[in-house]
Amino acid sequence: MAKLKNKHLTVIGWREWVALPELGIEAIKVKVDSGARSSSLHAFDVQTFDRDGSQWVRFKVHPLQRSQEKKIVVEAEILEFRSVKSSSGIAKMRPVIMAEIEFLGERWPVELTLASRDNMGFRMLLGREAFRGRFLVDAGKSYYGGRPKRKKIMKQATLKKKSKKIDF
Numbered sequence: 001m002a003k004l005k006n007k008h009l010t011v012i013g014w015r016e017w018v019a020l021p022e023l024g025i026e027a028i029k030v031k032v033d034s035g036a037r038s039s040s041l042h043a044f045d046v047q048t049f050d051r052d053g054s055q056w057v058r059f060k061v062h063p064l065q066r067s068q069e070k071k072i073v074v075e076a077e078i079l080e081f082r083s084v085k086s087s088s089g090i091a092k093m094r095p096v097i098m099a100e101i102e103f104l105g106e107r108w109p110v111e112l113t114l115a116s117r118d119n120m121g122f123r124m125l126l127g128r129e130a131f132r133g134r135f136l137v138d139a140g141k142s143y144y145g146g147r148p149k150r151k152k153i154m155k156q157a158t159l160k161k162k163s164k165k166i167d168f
Contacts, residue, residue: 013142019102027148036127042117
């Protein structure tokens, strides 16, 4: 039996609820995927533009799984465009942004590729680069971090379109 070197790491489940406060997302269910290198956020109506000599992206997010009622409009500076292979093996160039994730009382920056995840089970995928050295994943359990109160989810679902500008 291999010795566990990272005894100090917190255990999390294969799916969890996190927040992306800078993007105006109070709660989004993520699939924690150690098989995926990068993290991905559901985005649609993606438009790139220039601002002050930098490339930016404006996009909309449906943060709630199986719902298209709530839309959040986000603007963020593009770090780069990256070739990412989907689960079907097809590589596409995707814009990459940086956003802070909040989970279990911690906040840290995470690179997020933007992709349409309407047909996927989760609106966000948390890849191993986002939690390496921070958490251990229990593939048989979910929601170690708890679940948001139903009231918080419903409030998020009933909010009107929200616009949030992000400066990094």
